[in-house]
Amino acid sequence: MPTAVVTGASSGIGAEYARQLASIGYDIALVGRHESALESVADEVRAFGRRAEVMVADLTDGDDLEFVTDRVRGRDVSLLVNNAGSGTPGRFVRSAPQVEQDMLDLNVSALMRLCHAALPGMLQRNRGSIINVSSVAAYTPSDTGPGYAASKAYVATFTESLAVAVHGTPLRVLCVFPGYVRTAFHPRLGMDTSWIPSWAWLTPEQVVTESLQDLRRGRTRSVPTARYKVAMTLARITPRPLLRRILASAGKVTTRA
Numbered sequence: 001m002p003t004a005v006v007t008g009a010s011s012g013i014g015a016e017y018a019r020q021l022a023s024i025g026y027d028i029a030l031v032g033r034h035e036s037a038l039e040s041v042a043d044e045v046r047a048f049g050r051r052a053e054v055m056v057a058d059l060t061d062g063d064d065l066e067f068v069t070d071r072v073r074g075r076d077v078s079l080l081v082n083n084a085g086s087g088t089p090g091r092f093v094r095s096a097p098q099v100e101q102d103m104l105d106l107n108v109s110a111l112m113r114l115c116h117a118a119l120p121g122m123l124q125r126n127r128g129s130i131i132n133v134s135s136v137a138a139y140t141p142s143d144t145g146p147g148y149a150a151s152k153a154y155v156a157t158f159t160e161s162l163a164v165a166v167h168g169t170p171l172r173v174l175c176v177f178p179g180y181v182r183t184a185f186h187p188r189l190g191m192d193t194s195w196i197p198s199w200a201w202l203t204p205e206q207v208v209t210e211s212l213q214d215l216r217r218g219r220t221r222s223v224p225t226a227r228y229k230v231a232m233t234l235a236r237i238t239p240r241p242l243l244r245r246i247l248a249s250a251g252k253v254t255t256r257a
């Protein structure tokens with residue numbers, strides 16, 4: 001049976017990838033730090049009649065990352081979902097350097113290492129896909145999360161470059177750009193999201209359903225929902241000085257950190 005390794009499978013978007021992939025026939029290796037949360041998603045995977053393997057790992061820890069990269073090299077792994085990610089609370093100048101470093105270790109280094117571990121076997125077997133979760137933040141400079149926005153820009157450029165590298169093979173590589181999604185992401189950071197209008201929020205189901213459709217269609221980029229496709233296009237075509245001015249004034253209204 002094909003196996004998908006899903007990082008950050010204990011909650012939010014990653015848990016939804018685990019459920020939807022199990023529902024279409026994948027066995028799932030679930031990666032995250034919190035065992036009980038992983039076990040409860042694993043039970044949902046098993047309810048679809050699929051095998052679930054719980055891998056408790058902090059991807060910012062060298063030994064734990066090695067444990068997961070070894071698993072990703074497995075012959076049965078036909079899909080890698082690099083979903084685990086974190087942000088930083090408040091403004092960069094007030095953020096602890098170690099928190100910024102941990103975020104880069106997770107959002108950038110672990111994702112790169114897992115792709116590096118997965119690809120040679122996939123190329124050899126002529127079969128396999130990688131989904132990397134970026135964010136619309138990749139295209140929106142931010143005064144509250146410069147490190148986060150830059151880490152997601154890395155994911156976008158890195159993934160698109162991998163797509164170029166595997167062009168002409170049956171391998172598929174997809175970068176996902178979610179907008180605001182109702183998950184544990186913002187509460188974990190203690191972020192005030194009360195100013196975000198309700199229409200701006202997506203569900204994990206919307207993100208995962210649309211991205212899996214885009215993967216099946218052989219696309220390289222997935223921007224779930226029409227409203228975020230429009231927002232991303234505007235962010236990409238707006239002249240950068242104007243975009244920075246707009247985001248700077250929005251930042252003054254939306255954050256008091």
Ligand SMILES: NC(=O)c1ccc[n+]([C@@H]2O[C@H](COP(=O)([O-])OP(=O)(O)OC[C@H]3O[C@@H](n4cnc5c(N)ncnc54)[C@H](OP(=O)(O)O)[C@@H]3O)[C@@H](O)[C@H]2O)c1
Binds near residue numbers: 011057188
């Ligand atoms: N929510 C949004 O608005 C939004 C928007 C754009 C992009 N995204 C991206 O979507 C992805 C998923 O986020 P989410 O919204 O689903 O948030 P979430 O509910 O907080 O999920 C984050 C997942 O990452 C795991 N994780 C965090 N740190 C980890 C570490 N050091 N090692 C291993 N796993 C770790 C968490 O599991 P444990 O706590 O068990 O480790 C959890 O399963 C992230 O890459 C995020 O940047 C989210």
